[in-house]
Amino acid sequence: MSGGWNTIESDAGVFTYLLQNLGTKEIQFEELISLDSDSLRQLSPVYGVIFLFKYPTGQSKATSQPEDGTFDHNAAENLFFAAQTIQNACGTQALLSVLLNHDNTLDIGSNLKEFKEFTSAFPSDLRGEALSNSDVIRETHNSFARSSPFIDETQRAATEDDDVYHFIAYTPINNVLYELDGLQPAPISHGACTFDEFPEKVIPVLQRRIERYPAHEIRFNLLAMVRDLRIKAREIGDTEMLYREQEKRNMWQWENALRRHNFVGFVGELVKGVVRSKTQDGQYETWVEEAKKRTEKRLEDRKKKGYAVDDV
CATH class of the missing domain: 1.20.890 (cAMP-dependent Protein Kinase, Chain A)
Structure with a gap:
């Protein structure tokens, strides 16, 4: 029987090295401070974004239609979409929802390539079970959880008193902007969207999502999956940018090392x-x-x- 999944932070360094440790190459994450298309486009190419928000636990689940967009049940068979079947796995699941739908242009590594091939004919619920029970993915995910001697999150279920947070993904696939949320019954289409149009098309969708919350709610986080920015720096000969990006990587590695230690x-x-x-x-x-x-x-x-x- 597989072990449990621990909570991981919504952090660019965590997500970047999580995917790197799974075998991907030339991919990184960048945190978006401002919600505007220009900031997102400056990071191009952008493969998708990961959105973290407080989950409305008292709200009933969507049935026939989501609050925004439309369910695309047919798309669930033609792209990688997995139902979330276990607590605390949604962060890594959101990353894979972007990554495994762009494996034709990204080097996802042998582990994830084998996983996608193995689950390609599965319905979304079995894909979710396969993801949850993947030792390689789970152990890599858990290696980025903060060390805690007091709480075993793999054995603890959330209660009504807890603030529960959830990760979802937005990415352009086959010229459609999709919202991929493992707690929904199918991918959610937000209309036509080419890869180049993604920065402009996704921002209004995110803004409408945030507007559902009270004005005082500010606990959101948005990370973009982009090509390794060090490559761009080398291509344009920007030595200062290359130095900054390498220093950022060094800091990420230091912070990730600290997360593993019990102080x-x-x-x-x-x-x-x-x-x-x-x-x-x-x-x-x-x-x-x-x-x-x-x-x-x-x-x-x-x-x-x-x-x-x-x-x-």
Whole structure:
């Protein structure tokens, strides 16, 4: 029996190296700060975007038609579309929804090529099961999860009190703009769209999606799957751009390495060292009393502002 899937962050460095570790080449992700077509077009070629949003848990699932666009049930048989069958897998599933629909122009590597060939005749629900049970994909996905000694997310189901987030993909396939969401019964068509038109066509769709939420909701994240920007820098002879992109890769590798480490032991030893130092200097009791006074002052300040004492 396969193990579980852990939560991964919506982060350009995580997604870039996740796909690289699966065997892909010359692909990276870029986070989009502004929602405009010019910013997206500057990254061309853009193969698709991954959108992260807070999932409305109290909302009933779509039936005959989605809120925007139309279900294309026939397309589910002609492109890679997999139903989401397991918690926490939607991030990697969204990446693959873009990648495996552009394998004719991208080098997806032998592992993913074999996976797509193996599942090519499957209906969407069996594709989802095959993805969830792929040891190679799951282990690569989990290698980018933050180390936590306190929570085993593979054994924990979300509750009504949790904020639940969901990844979906938008990509142009066969001159149609598709929304690929494993929680929906079929790909959602948003109309005609060539590969070159994608930056202009996808932005209004994303804007309409965001407008469904209250104005104060800002917890969204958008990442674009693009060609490795170092290639573009070399092609145009931009040494400064090449340096920036390589430095960014170095930072991503450093951050991904930190995600794998459990720092609880380090913090524990650090606290022991501080206590030992204060004890040796004869300042331990004074240090404890000062900490108590600061805590009491914070509690008094919170009372004055009308907060309950136990609000954290």
